[in-house]
Amino acid sequence: MNVEEMKKAVAKEALKFIEDEMVVGLGTGSTTAYFIKYLGKLIMEGELEDVYGVPTSHQARLLALEVGIPVVSLDEVDAIDIAVDGADEVDPHMNLIKGRGAALTMEKIIEYRAGMFIVLVDESKLVEYLGQKMPVPIEVIPAAWRAIAEELEVFNATAELRMAVKKDGPVVTDNGNFILDAKFARIEDPLDLEIELNTIPGVVENGIFADIADIILVGTPEGVKRMER
Numbered sequence: 001m002n003v004e005e006m007k008k009a010v011a012k013e014a015l016k017f018i019e020d021e022m023v024v025g026l027g028t029g030s031t032t033a034y035f036i037k038y039l040g041k042l043i044m045e046g047e048l049e050d051v052y053g054v055p056t057s058h059q060a061r062l063l064a065l066e067v068g069i070p071v072v073s074l075d076e077v078d079a080i081d082i083a084v085d086g087a088d089e090v091d092p093h094m095n096l097i098k099g100r101g102a103a104l105t106m107e108k109i110i111e112y113r114a115g116m117f118i119v120l121v122d123e124s125k126l127v128e129y130l131g132q133k134m135p136v137p138i139e140v141i142p143a144a145w146r147a148i149a150e151e152l153e154v155f156n157a158t159a160e161l162r163m164a165v166k167k168d169g170p171v172v173t174d175n176g177n178f179i180l181d182a183k184f185a186r187i188e189d190p191l192d193l194e195i196e197l198n199t200i201p202g203v204v205e206n207g208i209f210a211d212i213a214d215i216i217l218v219g220t221p222e223g224v225k226r227m228e229r
């Protein structure tokens, strides 16, 4: 099984959790995109009824509309039953780094509120400790980016302003902010760092998602494995 097949396999597995009349948080990224497409197909074929999606990004919203998922915003729903999203790193305690797609703030808002948060990854995302391979994306108010990058030196982190690829200048998030990618040597206490980073003035949110995932579906060549609390 190659990586794309593993992504498809976990996306299909996640569908088993979705029932009629559920409100589903729709994550961002290539793995969740498979889930959104499969969910849209089930809705269009009448296999699922009265299911609504709450997108975490423009990407998720546009795709959901394209595949026929009725979309609502967070302030239109009383509760989110399940949220489904990808991740960039997963440690053995089910803590995550997210935000390669720069959608971490809305992702965290929606996933924090969901009755159940299901994470979809292939096995390449599993690490021994957070920060092993990936920097921590931090969404910041544009005027504060430089001051925050300097402040991060106190944490022994080196931060880079994320630059856009098909646009000149920095990446601008769906919320109109910048992203700093902060490389930490080794994150010993993810929950502590997650909380501490958010106390820096100008930080909107950071990409450490500690203690929030309920189920992690891991695509492997042998099939889908499950991590659960």
Ligand SMILES: O=C(CO)[C@H](O)[C@H](O)COP(=O)(O)O
Residues within 6 Å of the ligand: 027, 028, 029, 030, 031, 032, 085, 086, 087, 088, 097, 098, 099, 100, 101, 102, 103, 104, 107
């Ligand atoms: O956090 C994210 C976007 O902000 C994504 O969920 C994460 O980057 C995983 O993406 P992919 O499934 O494409 O590897």
